[in-house]
Amino acid sequence: MAYKFRRQIFGFMDLLRFKRMVPVRENKLAEAPATPLPLTYRVNETAKILHPGLQTAELVAVEDVAADMKTYTFRLSKKMIFRAGQYVTVGHNVGESFVSRPYAVSSSPFTALRKGELSVTVKKAGFFSGWLYENAKPGDSFTIGDPSGFFFYDGVRDRSDIVGIAGGSGITPFVCMARAIAEGSENFNLTLLYGARTQADLAFKAELDRLAGNNFKVVYILSDENKPGYENGFITAEIIKKYAPESYSVMLCGPQAMYDFADKQLAQLGVGGKYVRKEANCLGNRDVKPEKYNLTVHIRDEVFKVAADSRETLLAAMERAGLKVPSKCRAGGCGYCHSRLIDGKFSIAGGDKRRLADSKFGYIHPCCTYPDSDMEIEVPQGE
Amino acid sequence: MDRYDAVVIGAGNGGLVAAIRLLQGGAKVLLVEKHNLPGGFATSFRRGRFEFEASLHELNDFGPEGNGGDVRDLFDSLGVTDKIEWVPIPDAYRVIIRRENLDALMPFGKQAFIDKMERYVPGSRQSVERFFELGEQIRAAQAYTNSRNGAVDSSVMVREYGNYVRTGSYSVNEVLASLRMPQRARDIINAYWCYLGAHCDDLSFTHYVSMVIRYITRGAMMPKMRSHEISLAMCERIRELGGDIWFNTEAAKILTGNDGGVEGVVLKGGRQIKTRHVIANCSPHVVYGKMMDGVPEKIVRATNARKFAGRGFSMFLGLNKSADELGIENHNYFLYDTSDSVKQYELMKNIDTNRVQATVCLNRADPGCSPDGTAIMYFTTLYMSDCWGDVRPEDYARTKEKVANIMIDRFERDTGSKIRDSIEEISVATPMTYAHYCGHPEGGIYGYESQYWDGLNPRLQMMAHDYMTRGLRFAGGYSMRLSGYSSAYFSGDITGRQTVGDMKKEG
Numbered sequence: 001m002a003y004k005f006r007r008q009i010f011g012f013m014d015l016l017r018f019k020r021m022v023p024v025r026e027n028k029l030a031e032a033p034a035t036p037l038p039l040t041y042r043v044n045e046t047a048k049i050l051h052p053g054l055q056t057a058e059l060v061a062v063e064d065v066a067a068d069m070k071t072y073t074f075r076l077s078k079k080m081i082f083r084a085g086q087y088v089t090v091g092h093n094v095g096e097s098f099v100s101r102p103y104a105v106s107s108s109p110f111t112a113l114r115k116g117e118l119s120v121t122v123k124k125a126g127f128f129s130g131w132l133y134e135n136a137k138p139g140d141s142f143t144i145g146d147p148s149g150f151f152f153y154d155g156v157r158d159r160s161d162i163v164g165i166a167g168g169s170g171i172t173p174f175v176c177m178a179r180a181i182a183e184g185s186e187n188f189n190l191t192l193l194y195g196a197r198t199q200a201d202l203a204f205k206a207e208l209d210r211l212a213g214n215n216f217k218v219v220y221i222l223s224d225e226n227k228p229g230y231e232n233g234f235i236t237a238e239i240i241k242k243y244a245p246e247s248y249s250v251m252l253c254g255p256q257a258m259y260d261f262a263d264k265q266l267a268q269l270g271v272g273g274k275y276v277r278k279e280a281n282c283l284g285n286r287d288v289k290p291e292k293y294n295l296t297v298h299i300r301d302e303v304f305k306v307a308a309d310s311r312e313t314l315l316a317a318m319e320r321a322g323l324k325v326p327s328k329c330r331a332g333g334c335g336y337c338h339s340r341l342i343d344g345k346f347s348i349a350g351g352d353k354r355r356l357a358d359s360k361f362g363y364i365h366p367c368c369t370y371p372d373s374d375m376e377i378e379v380p381q382g383e
Numbered sequence: 384m385d386r387y388d389a390v391v392i393g394a395g396n397g398g399l400v401a402a403i404r405l406l407q408g409g410a411k412v413l414l415v416e417k418h419n420l421p422g423g424f425a426t427s428f429r430r431g432r433f434e435f436e437a438s439l440h441e442l443n444d445f446g447p448e449g450n451g452g453d454v455r456d457l458f459d460s461l462g463v464t465d466k467i468e469w470v471p472i473p474d475a476y477r478v479i480i481r482r483e484n485l486d487a488l489m490p491f492g493k494q495a496f497i498d499k500m501e502r503y504v505p506g507s508r509q510s511v512e513r514f515f516e517l518g519e520q521i522r523a524a525q526a527y528t529n530s531r532n533g534a535v536d537s538s539v540m541v542r543e544y545g546n547y548v549r550t551g552s553y554s555v556n557e558v559l560a561s562l563r564m565p566q567r568a569r570d571i572i573n574a575y576w577c578y579l580g581a582h583c584d585d586l587s588f589t590h591y592v593s594m595v596i597r598y599i600t601r602g603a604m605m606p607k608m609r610s611h612e613i614s615l616a617m618c619e620r621i622r623e624l625g626g627d628i629w630f631n632t633e634a635a636k637i638l639t640g641n642d643g644g645v646e647g648v649v650l651k652g653g654r655q656i657k658t659r660h661v662i663a664n665c666s667p668h669v670v671y672g673k674m675m676d677g678v679p680e681k682i683v684r685a686t687n688a689r690k691f692a693g694r695g696f697s698m699f700l701g702l703n704k705s706a707d708e709l710g711i712e713n714h715n716y717f718l719y720d721t722s723d724s725v726k727q728y729e730l731m732k733n734i735d736t737n738r739v740q741a742t743v744c745l746n747r748a749d750p751g752c753s754p755d756g757t758a759i760m761y762f763t764t765l766y767m768s769d770c771w772g773d774v775r776p777e778d779y780a781r782t783k784e785k786v787a788n789i790m791i792d793r794f795e796r797d798t799g800s801k802i803r804d805s806i807e808e809i810s811v812a813t814p815m816t817y818a819h820y821c822g823h824p825e826g827g828i829y830g831y832e833s834q835y836w837d838g839l840n841p842r843l844q845m846m847a848h849d850y851m852t853r854g855l856r857f858a859g860g861y862s863m864r865l866s867g868y869s870s871a872y873f874s875g876d877i878t879g880r881q882t883v884g885d886m887k888k889e890g
């Protein structure tokens with residue numbers, strides 16, 4: 001005979017209890033207080049400080065820091081904190097288009113949190129950085145994006161001694177780290193090897209010298225100048241060995257040529273794999289035969305036809321046409337511009353960093369995708 | 384252009400299924416999602432050479448072809464099963480409670496499970512067999528309830544599904560005690576409790592047993608390309624059926640008319656969409672708390688009565704050695720301090736005392752999920768209070784790191800495998816992360832807790848009562864099926880079909 005469950009001595013009591021579940025719950029729902037429901041919650045408010053989203057910010061100061069390099073300081077409209085080494089996008093209208101670019105933050109995390117200010121330090125190099133250099137002035141309004149990227153120290157993964165290798169404007173995340181170590185928002189030891197062409201190209205030298213102490217050391221390596229107090233040449237295995245502690249993780253930020261050179265040096269030292277991390281660089285134009293293509297863009301229920309060029313990313317084509325589309329890392333990795341391919345042929349630069357299912361179901365990252373034919377895509381609305 | 388039969392707010396598991404059901408019912412549907420990706424928690428992300436699963440440990444009740452469970456049947460009727468490649472999970476679970484000298488690896492398959500239990504706990508066989516017998520009867524009763532959309536004939540219930548009715552009001556602990564299951568066997572069989580997020584004095588037995596027998600009798604599956612594959616498959620299906628999906632589109636307000644019912648949705652930025660039907664794949668706290676004006680007192684009270692379930696914390700590791708090299712033997716682990724779930728639940732209220740983890744090594748289900756010579760692991764716990772609300776922004780990174788270390792230490796100590804020096808990538812999601820991406824209050828990932836009075840049974844019986852605003856229904860972890868992947872899918876199925884019914888009634 002099948003098993004008959006019984007908990008109460010009198011079995012019908014079990015049935016009675018079952019019947020009472022609904023009235024019991026009805027009462028519980030009816031008897032709860034009528035106090036207004038919360039508009040927000042503590043965790044959700046902290047989340048807003050960690051991920052404030054796109055905000056407007058007033059440029060309050062512009063300062064020359066080295067040849068062709070300026071620091072732009074913004075007054076934030078939203079409270080924010082980030083990890084030293086992260087970047088934000090800085091955006092502004094240029095002509096008919098809204099343009100934004102990712103720049104490593106050079107000011108410290110607590111300056112953002114407690115003073116409501118954030119700085120980026122940018123070298124005049126490309127379209128938007130050139131525009132900034134010539135045009136940006138205090139009082140102008142900009143957009144600042146969410147703190148992003150993974151170029152920061154991780155106490156679980158990394159060794160507590162970090163060797164930082166900076167080339168040119170790649171110094172900015174390390175300036176932030178040095179400041180963060182000094183103020184206590186980051187806790188690790190940084191030995192910074194800072195390479196530049198000449199002394200005049202070094203940014204933040206006075207401050208870095210002042211911050212140098214127990215947890216932070218800095219060495220300058222000039223490639224085109226031989227001066228006392230500076231190393232001369234490139235950041236070689238020999239230089240790294242001379243200044244690095246016994247065991248360490250390496251973080252690199254600079255141009256691709258520097259990464260290629262450093263990889264060989266680090267290989268000689270037997271340092272690689274999880275102990276070496278590089279910040280990604282924005283993808284620019286590709287060197288192919290110029291071809292004109294038509295790009296059809298769906299944003300919600302609107303359709304736009306824009307001109308695309310085989311040399312330019314789809315993102316650049318859309319921005320040029322004045323479309324408001326999402327963009328963040330411009331290196332194919334963050335996925336913020338995640339869009340659906342409807343039709344067309346394309347190439348991906350910088351290694352395919354899409355999710356597996358994105359490739360399967362036809363999604364692309366326009367910031368690293370170049371057209372090889374006319375294309376049709378569906379893109380989420382930009383902020 | 385700005386008029387839809389129905390707007391689904393949120394492309395989480397519940398919202399995606401609801402949208403497909405609405406479309407299959409002939410409705411013109413707009414699905415809006417504030418994030419740029421579908422799935423809610425059902426997504427993945429890349430770090431270096433790894434692609435991490437964001438949340439799914441194993442999909443319950445899917446089953447292999449030929450022994451398909453209810454989720455497979457649902458996916459079949461949605462038309463998405465074949466869009467997804469599936470991988471089976473090898474074993475049910477390994478539960479380790481070192482302090483109590485408990486280390487049990489439980490297999491899938493009813494007979495194998497009962498036999499293994501008898502080996503670990505001699506004398507447990509009859510009670511475990513009865514557990515499964517009750518489970519099958521409860522499953523049949525649930526199928527009957529579903530076929531009647533909750534409006535059951537009570538005489539049929541008592542006659543045909545007597546054990547369902549007799550066990551229906553009791554907690555897991557109450558029923559297992561009545562089955563005279565030996566304590567050690569109860570400790571092992573209760574291991575899944577953290578998947579439902581309420582301790583076994585609160586947790587409804589019928590809810591728990593129906594989950595356990597579905598796992599054990601049908602096995603569990605994973606989509607090969609992480610849960611992102613399921614989410615994108617559902618999006619593709621929605622588009623095939625003519626639905627619109629707008630990402631980066633937050634619903635700011637739900638507009639109501641003179642009858643208090645739904646008239647439209649206002650998107651962030653001000654654009655208005657006219658509709659008489661909304662399925663909200665988010666919490667009633669958020670909908671009634673900030674998306675609607677003039678909410679009746681009865682609804683405010685009913686919403687205030689609910690208790691937030693666990694707030695999520697997950698650590699994702701990309702390891703530069705293989706699972707074999709690291710000595711990680713199993714796919715999923717439950718590591719507890721105590722088998723007393725009530726005591727354990729108390730310890731989970733505090734960041735410093737919570738050491739529970741449900742841990743997965745994905746390579747044990749799919750060896751090719753990461754490059755040769757590497758492994759992917761993820762570790763999840765729940766906080767049973769708003770303790771992360773005390774963490775200041777300036778202490779946030781440090782607190783994350785502290786919990787990450789707690790998790791690594793426990794895993795190494797309990798399993799003997801050494802992983803710390805092999806961490807190539809790490810990512811940590813906290814209640815703040817979940818609050819950011821999904822907007823849930825306090826960073827909850829489990830909806831409303833399955834309290835003694837607010838369990839699956841009364842919720843299912845009270846679907847009509849809980850439908851309090853004309854045109855507004857809820858899907859996802861906060862709704863009638865409670866939390867978890869399969870539950871969220873079913874909630875979307877139920878609520879989507881109910882809304883199609885609402886539309887037909889309106890004519």
